[in-house]
Amino acid sequence: MPEPARNGEFALIAALRRRLGAASLPGEVHSGDDTAVLLPPASPLLFATDVAVERVHFDLAFSSPADAGWKVAVANLSDVAAMGGRPTHVVAGVAGRGTRLLEEVFEGLLEACRAYETALVGGDLSHSEQLFLSVAILGQAPPSGAVLRSGGRPGDELYCTGPLGAAAAGLSRLRQDGRATGRLVEAFLRPRARVREGSLAARLGASAMIDISDGLAQDLSHLTAASGVGAELEGVPVAEGASEQEALSGGEDYELLFSVAPGTDVEQAFAREALAPPVRIGRLVAEPARLSLRGEPLEPRGYSHGFG
Amino acid sequence: MPEPARNGEFALIAALRRRLGAASLPGEVHSGDDTAVLLPPASPLLFATDVAVERVHFDLAFSSPADAGWKVAVANLSDVAAMGGRPTHVVAGVAGRGTRLLEEVFEGLLEACRAYETALVGGDLSHSEQLFLSVAILGQAPPSGAVLRSGGRPGDELYCTGPLGAAAAGLSRLRQDGRATGRLVEAFLRPRARVREGSLAARLGASAMIDISDGLAQDLSHLTAASGVGAELEGVPVAEGASEQEALSGGEDYELLFSVAPGTDVEQAFAREALAPPVRIGRLVAEPARLSLRGEPLEPRGYSHGFG
Numbered sequence: 001m002p003e004p005a006r007n008g009e010f011a012l013i014a015a016l017r018r019r020l021g022a023a024s025l026p027g028e029v030h031s032g033d034d035t036a037v038l039l040p041p042a043s044p045l046l047f048a049t050d051v052a053v054e055r056v057h058f059d060l061a062f063s064s065p066a067d068a069g070w071k072v073a074v075a076n077l078s079d080v081a082a083m084g085g086r087p088t089h090v091v092a093g094v095a096g097r098g099t100r101l102l103e104e105v106f107e108g109l110l111e112a113c114r115a116y117e118t119a120l121v122g123g124d125l126s127h128s129e130q131l132f133l134s135v136a137i138l139g140q141a142p143p144s145g146a147v148l149r150s151g152g153r154p155g156d157e158l159y160c161t162g163p164l165g166a167a168a169a170g171l172s173r174l175r176q177d178g179r180a181t182g183r184l185v186e187a188f189l190r191p192r193a194r195v196r197e198g199s200l201a202a203r204l205g206a207s208a209m210i211d212i213s214d215g216l217a218q219d220l221s222h223l224t225a226a227s228g229v230g231a232e233l234e235g236v237p238v239a240e241g242a243s244e245q246e247a248l249s250g251g252e253d254y255e256l257l258f259s260v261a262p263g264t265d266v267e268q269a270f271a272r273e274a275l276a277p278p279v280r281i282g283r284l285v286a287e288p289a290r291l292s293l294r295g296e297p298l299e300p301r302g303y304s305h306g307f308g
Numbered sequence: 309m310p311e312p313a314r315n316g317e318f319a320l321i322a323a324l325r326r327r328l329g330a331a332s333l334p335g336e337v338h339s340g341d342d343t344a345v346l347l348p349p350a351s352p353l354l355f356a357t358d359v360a361v362e363r364v365h366f367d368l369a370f371s372s373p374a375d376a377g378w379k380v381a382v383a384n385l386s387d388v389a390a391m392g393g394r395p396t397h398v399v400a401g402v403a404g405r406g407t408r409l410l411e412e413v414f415e416g417l418l419e420a421c422r423a424y425e426t427a428l429v430g431g432d433l434s435h436s437e438q439l440f441l442s443v444a445i446l447g448q449a450p451p452s453g454a455v456l457r458s459g460g461r462p463g464d465e466l467y468c469t470g471p472l473g474a475a476a477a478g479l480s481r482l483r484q485d486g487r488a489t490g491r492l493v494e495a496f497l498r499p500r501a502r503v504r505e506g507s508l509a510a511r512l513g514a515s516a517m518i519d520i521s522d523g524l525a526q527d528l529s530h531l532t533a534a535s536g537v538g539a540e541l542e543g544v545p546v547a548e549g550a551s552e553q554e555a556l557s558g559g560e561d562y563e564l565l566f567s568v569a570p571g572t573d574v575e576q577a578f579a580r581e582a583l584a585p586p587v588r589i590g591r592l593v594a595e596p597a598r599l600s601l602r603g604e605p606l607e608p609r610g611y612s613h614g615f616g
Binding site: 027032035037038039041042046047048049050051052056057078080082083085091093094095121122123125127128130132134137139141146148149150211226 | 337344346347348349353354355356358360388391397400402403431435437438446457458519
């Protein structure tokens with residue numbers, strides 16, 4: 001029962017088609033048909049989706065529509081990064097109040113796609129009262145195979161690709177002052193997906209990996225549960241200006257958490273690729289579900305909606 | 309800024325993970341990690357997305373949440389059918405008011421996936437005030453190559469896989485009586501995707517194909533515009549109980565419209581596979597954008613939101 005498409009909506013669709021342009025590979029078709037047609041990849045496919053809903057995942061009092069578009073794309077890109085994979089294609093569904101809003105959302109989506117060399121190859125638009133964004137992503141697994149959450153072994157060392165809590169601290173700043181700016185606010189509004197870092201962790205033989213979208217404690221508990229192990233954290237890398245609580249449960253930093261065999265020279269490998277040094281935060285232990293921080297029990301608290 | 313997941317939401321995620329079950333192919337991972345991991349296909353990939361929004365695409369006064377889930381899945385399945393392809397995997401994002409509603413939506417999504425032998429391999433859930441569904445689908449192109457909208461040539465014969473207007477007539481019945489039942493109402497609430505028909509049309513060498521989701525006149529105009537041709541319709545196959553206007557502009561029937569070289573024995577090929585006979589409705593002509601029905605100009609009116 002779709003409502004008649006308005007002229008503005010048709011014009012936006014035409015403009016988006018022009019911006020997306022033709023497929024770059026012979027034999028591929030991107031936007032403009034019933035589906036995109038993509039050449040078959042040589043390695044296994046990665047496939048995931050994330051949604052973002054106004055007043056649940058973002059608030060237009062703090063985030064621009066383009067920020068919301070960027071962020072839902074990054075959430076998807078980060079899922080591929082957490083498998084050690086390379087993102088290749090996305091499709092996007094966006095519903096909102098009027099074409100100007102939809103156009104601004106797509107600005108942010110396209111910025112993120114360009115930044116991560118990922119092609120937006122199709123989508124669907126609709127009117128809605130509450131702004132809703134969905135992105136589905138395709139990626140290619142690394143040659144060594146996708147890094148699952150389930151491969152962690154007792155004794156493996158745990159690394160985090162960077163300090164945590166900046167996004168939560170940025171949100172806190174924005175709640176105090178909707179016009180706040182700076183590094184923490186930027187971390188909240190325009191997070192980065194650690195695609196290069198995830199790819200390198202896969203090449204280093206990471207045994208398990210997950211992106212920290214729901215908070216370190218929560219996402220660590222997903223990794224340890226899938227691997228049937230526990231974890232002892234010696235500390236938590238806290239971003240400058242954030243609290244340890246924000247680092248533990250804030251979420252939305254999109255750093256990667258991975259485990260790797262003891263003795264792997266992770267720091268030097270990252271330095272060789274000019275990537276920021278990952279932080280060793282502890283190790284996996286045999287007791288299932290036992291999570292501790294500096295010897296004290298750690299409660300897996302955080303936020304989760306996905307079942308992917 | 310996700311809100312804390314409630315226990316009900318976690319329980320639903322766990323229940324969905326159990327229902328989706330393990331991947332059936334060695335080396336594949338479906339739900340339960342950051343992304344699904346799928347074996348690389350031999351033929352080109354088809355990739356698309358469709359969204360459905362409460363009070364825009366469906367009304368819970370007429371459609372159950374499961375009906376809405378079924379229908380958005382079929383809209384996606386139909387896009388793959390319209391390329392002549394075989395649907396293989398979907399991911400779904402659903403946002404709504406409470407876990408019971410989300411669970412019912414997934415009932416319908418899973419029914420459609422089972423009916424079309426397509427695996428639901430991941431998803432994302434959220435709270436929202438307005439119910440929102442998004443599905444992204446992967447499929448495999450047919451061995452002869454995906455059938456685009458753009459390959460139609462003057463002189464090709466136009467076929468439709470079945471009579472049109474039933475869905476629009478069913479909606480009209482429901483608007484008069486929210487409890488109406490019957491074949492037309494069923495066509496509106498639980499449309500079918502013509503996957504076998506699309507596959508056969510590809511094997512018969514269809515030069516162009518599109519699914520009729522926005523109404524025959526609208527979707528024909530998409531096919532002829534992409535092919536740089538016009539079309540002369542001799543008639544419109546009207547479903548029993550529907551009007552010709554409903555058949556021309558109603559949409560949501562999800563029959564396929566395809567063009568094929570003159571003389572192709574389409575009817576017999578469909579009969580051999582025990583498929584309902586397609587209806588020959590006219591032919592493509594050289595004059596671009598010239599659309600006619602029984603010699604009178606035909607206005608491309610209908611509904612469209614996609615830019616895929």
